[in-house]
Amino acid sequence: MLVLTSLCFTAMVLFCLAMTKHREQVIVHEVSILAVHFFRPLAWLLLSFTAYLSVDMYGWSIGPALLFGALTIAILLLTLLLTYRAKIVPKLAIVMSLIAIISIFIS
Template sequence: MLLALLLCYCAFTALCLAMPRHHEELLGHKPSARRRQGLKLSGWLLLGLSLWAAISEKGWSFGLVDWCAVLMLSALTLVLLLPYRPRLALTMAGLSLLASPVAAWALN
C-alpha cells in the first residue's frame, strides 16, 4: 500500500497546484493554461496508477477498500499541511515521487 499512498499524495498535490490560488500561494506566481492542463493530467494519471497499484497488490475486493483509505489519508495529510506548512507539503510530494520507484521495486 506504500506505493499507492505515495502516488495518491503526489496526485493530490498536482491537482492542488493546478488551481491558480494554490499555485500562486505555493510557488509565487499564477500557472499558465498549459501548466494547469499538465498538472491536471498528471494528477489524474497518478491517481489511476495508484488504483492500479492497490488492485495489483491486494486484488479487486480489498484493493479498492485500501485505495479508498489511502485516498482519504493522503488528502487529509495535504489539507492539514497546506495552511500551516506549505513548503513541507511540496517537499513531501517531491520525496514521494522520488520514492515511488523504490516502492514499486519492493513489490516484486
Template sequence: MLLALLLCYSGFTALCLSMDRHHAELLGHKPTAGRRKLLKLAGWSLLAVSPWVLVSRIGWGLGLVEWFAVLMLSALLLVLLLPYRPRLVLALAGLSLLASPVAVLAQS
C-alpha cells in the same frame, strides 16, 4: 500500500498546484494555461494509476477498500499541511515522486 500512498499524495498535490490560488501560494506566481493543463493531467494520471497497484496485489474487493483508505489519508495529509506548512507540501510531493521507484522495487 506505500506505493499507492505516494502516488495519491503526488496526484493530489499536482491537482492542488493546478489551481491559481494554491499555485501562487506555494510557488509565488500563477500558473500558465499550459502548466495548469499539465498539472491536471499529471494529477489525474497519478490518481488513476494508484488503484491498480493495490488491486493487482490483493484483488478487487480489498484492493478498492484499501485504495479509498489511502485516498482519504493522502487528502487529509495535504489538507492539514497546506495552511500550516505549505513548503512541506512541496517537499513531501518531491520526496514521494523520488521514493516511488524504490517502493516499486520493494514491492516486487
C-alpha cells in the same frame, strides 16, 4: 500501503497545483500556463495508475478499500500541510514520489 499513499499524495498535489489559489500559496515562482494545463490530466493519470496498482497488488476484494484509505490519508496530510506549512508541499511531493518509485521497484 505506503506506495498507494505516496502516489495518492503526489496526485493530490498535482490537483492542488492546477488551482490558482493553491498554486500561489504553495509556489513562489510563476509557472507557465502550458505546465498548469498538464497538471490536472497528469494527476488523473497518476490516480488511475494508483487504482490499477492497488487492485493488482491486493485484488478486487480489498484493493479499492485500501485505495480509498490511502486517498483519505493523503488528502488529510495535504489539507494539514496547506493550512500550516504550505511551502514544504512541493518538496514533500517529490520525496513521496521517490519513496513510491523505490517501493515499487523493490517489491
